[in-house]
Amino acid sequence: MNAAFLITPKSEVKFVYDYWTMRQAMEKMEHYRYSSIPVLNKKGIYVGTLTEGDLLWELRDNEGLDFQGTREVLLKEVPRYRDIKAISIDVEVDDIIETSLRQNFVPIVDDLGVFIGIIRRREIISYLLELRKEQHFDLNDVK
Incomplete structure (x- = not known):
């Protein structure tokens, strides 16, 4: 099954642009109480995820x-220490679940790499x- 039904669309997601400054990113992250946030370029292409740790380092x-x-300091000059890759909107739910084990949200892109939204771990859960x-499915049976 395709994971599109789990997506929070870009219009509802807070993100920053790589031409913004560290200060702008810190203010946005503080305002929304985020520990990480997607970074896009001017064309809307997902370029990575900025974390509090990246800013501190x-x-x-x-x-x-x-x-x-x-x-x-522009965000494009700030190294990101975790390589959080985006996933295509066409990916199966199982792949999203596996990816969500390592991060709070999964960035989703279209076939051209344009950011279209995220899938949050809470939606997956x-x-x-x-x-x-x-299905009267018992999570204790999952191995």
């Missing part, structure tokens, strides 16, 4: 960079719980 590794200086109810 950038501050640590750049002697002299202080909070005020984060207004000058809700789907599995619903499946369990419908």
Whole structure:
């Protein structure tokens, strides 16, 4: 079964652009209380996921960079330490479930790599719980 029914569309997802500054990303992440956020380029192509850790490592590794200086550092210059790959909208639910074990959300792209949304771990868990109810499926039997 295709995973499209689990997607939260781009219009409902908070994200940042790689031409934004560290400061802009930090403010957005703080406002929404996010520990990670998708990063897009000007064309809407998913380029990665920025984490709080990425921002902290950038501050640590750049002697002299202080909070005020984060207004000058573009996100495309900030290394991302985890390579969170996007998945095609056509992927099967099982592949999404496996990927969600390693991250809170799975970025979803179309055939051209354009970001179209995310699938959150909570939607996957809700789907599995619903499946369990419908099929009287016991999660204790899953190995």
